[in-house]
Amino acid sequence: MEGPKITKEKVKTVLDKGFIRVFDLQYEEGRHYFDATRRPLEELVSVKNEEEFAKMVPDAVSCVVIIEDGDEPKLLLSYEYRYPVGRFLLGVPAGLVDPEDKSAKSPVITTAIREIHEETGIVVDETKDEIFVINPLLFSTPGMTDESNALVGVVLKGHDLSALTQSGAEGQECFDGFVLVDKAKAKELLKNGLDDRGHYYSVYTWSALMYFLSDMWKK
Structure with a gap:
């Protein structure tokens, strides 16, 4: 039809x-x-048209960042101030695809690496870390917008987490700390539908929690 x-x-x-x-x-x-x-x-x-639709680049990238350092793996989340909601919400590293990213071999991977560095201070090492596309393009709420995000998975190995920083925030970005989530905590967040501050979170946070718990990120 x-x-x-x-x-x-x-x-x-x-x-x-x-x-x-x-x-x-x-x-x-x-x-x-x-x-x-x-x-x-x-x-x-x-x-x-259908060909253009199939080749389109998403507006932004959301990252499922998993820390794997020999102990129990953990999902890296943070609190970012979201202006339309007027609160700090629990979320994933994310950001817009810049115009210059679109000429890269993988625009979404390039964007993910930059955003993770800006929002966490971590430099993704493609020789030891794993970085891959989970989903190339997801529409947010297509009943009111055509905005879209790619989901990129990143498995970090052997990084110094004491160096985590949010000092790379740019422009209107405003952060309020990190949260390392193990599987038990991920289940709790999903069951409650709220973060530890009693606030709702975005569908991309929900997706990251589900993907982490599913073990689909494991090779």
Whole structure:
């Protein structure tokens, strides 16, 4: 079954603030659907053909960082201030794919390595650490936005965790400490649906907890 065809000619700009845009997707005469997006008109997902859709690069990367140092493996999470929620939320290292990343052999791997360094101080060593794509592109809430994230897994081995730092935060980024989560704690967080501060967390945190518990990251 085919849905309505949306072409660039049917898309009208409602708001353009550079970092956020709203487009009116006029999918039929007199019928409107709105898309809040980071993308400019020429990069909107709704107007891509199947080949372009298959090759598209996500807007951002979320990282499932697992510490494996001989003891029980742990998932590395941190508290980051999320402005739309107005609170520090438990989450994973994550960030936008920069324009220059898109020319890399693997844009999402390149982004992941940079974001992990900025948000944790850890330099991923591709000769001893494991880094791999879990999922190349996941839509966040496609009922209101075409924004997407890749999920990248990173298994760190032999790193000095005393050197963890959030001093690399840039711009509006604001952090409030790290949390190392073992399997028992991961199950507790999933069961409660809340972090230790009594706050809800994002679907990407939920995904990281589930992936960690599933052992799918193990070779």
